[in-house]
Amino acid sequence: MNNFDYQRAGSFDEAIRQITAKNDTKVVAGGTNILDLLKYFLTSADRLIDINHTGNHHDIRETESGGLHLGALATNAETAYHPLVESRYPLLAQSILAGASAQIRNMATNGGNLLQRTRCYYFYDASSPCNKREPGSGCSAIPGYNRIMAILGTSEHCIAVYPSDMSVGLAALGAVVNVRGPQGDRSIPFSEFHRLPGETPHLDNNLQHGELITGIDLPQKGFAENYSYLKLRDRNSYAFALISVATGLELDGDIIKDARIALGGVAHKPWRIPEAEQFLTGKPAVRESFAACADIVLQGAVPYKYNSFKIEMAKRAIIRNGMMALDPSSQLPGAQPSV
Incomplete structure (x- = not known):
């Protein structure tokens, strides 16, 4: 060092x-x-x-609009176990607890979680060419061992995936990121905070130089009745997602009134397709509806040599998670799977 x-x-x-x-x-x-x-x-x-000793930005509190504000310096553990998050935004609590380990969640902050870098093998190997580390040097993952890499939103310069579980939950909920910089305060819709690689894969997000995250605002709607977070990985703990899905549903009987679906492990940012969610509106909450939705979400998916399995895995995960969201109690330890 x-x-x-x-x-x-x-x-x-x-x-x-x-x-x-x-x-x-x-x-x-x-x-x-x-x-x-x-x-x-x-x-x-x-x-x-x-910045831990600034004396602010550690709070979790209700907002005037009826949503919830998450301070940037509140830890992941404090956030996941906060009574208001557990009761009103259980999808977010689940996504946080699916990530890392208890020790890391006790240290990691909400702002830092959003800013973490990819876990691409080649990014972490300083001897390998990597456009994220050294723009213009090349992407070793494209011709290399690309099992964990992206299938959506890739470019010829980078196929790395974004690793945060918490961010997948935040993307599904439609959060807003509040930042402060030399030019003052501004708010960024979560869908616009992270970037696809394009020609600038070294830029992970749209923060400007000198800007810091001050907090995250959640909307009033938390999908607390019908929700599920599913993480598929190589082992049950302390592993990054091959595929993850955050699903929130608002139901009127058996009919879907509103839906949110975000994927992790598939792109350079949490992947959410509003058109797929709109497709589900007014549809019956059945496997066939979620399967058709999955086809929309995965349009344009491009597999590489070692990760072609991800397309079918993602489709099955969307279907499975949609069915699990119909009965959140099915996610409790010892519960029998609904699909």
Whole structure:
């Protein structure tokens, strides 16, 4: 690890001033990703600014609009187990608890979770060409071992996937990310926060230089009655998703009034197709409806040599998760699967 200076910021505004004053300055909160990147020489920093002691942005509270505000510095564990999240946004709680380990969730912050980098093998191998690390050097995953890579929204420059489980839940709920920077405060719809690789795969999100996440706002509707988060992975714990699905439904009897479906493990950002959700509106909540919806979600999917299984797996996961959302109790330990 390279040597760096460490400083504590007394406020977010102070941290922003220090970031903009020196280019090679990074921010640390929970440190669960940035420290790995530094240790593996995948990023560098002359100075780390600790924002944990700013005295704000740790709160979880109701908003005037009836939604919920999640402070950027609240930990993943605090968020998942908060009574308001558990009761009103259980889909988000499930998605958070599906990620990482208990120890990491106790340290990782909400803002940091959104900013974590890909877990592509080649990104973490400093000896391999990688356009995310070094733009223009090439993508080793395309001709290489690409089993865990993306099938949607890829480009000739990158097929890496975005790893956050929490973000899949936030995408399904239609959250808003609040940020502060040198030009003041602004809000970014969650669907516009992360980027597809295109020609600039080294840019993971649409934050501008010097901007920090201050919090995340959830809308009033939390789909607390009919929801499910399904994560398919190589082992049951501490593994990133091959495919994950967040599903929220609003039902009128057996008819779907509103639906939200977001996928993880398939693209450079959480994948949500509003047209597929609109298709489900007015449809009966049955396997056939979810299967037709899955076909819309997966339109344009492009497999690579070792990950062609992901297309069929994703379709089955969407169907299965839709049926599980009809009865959230089916997700409890020991429950019999509904499909």
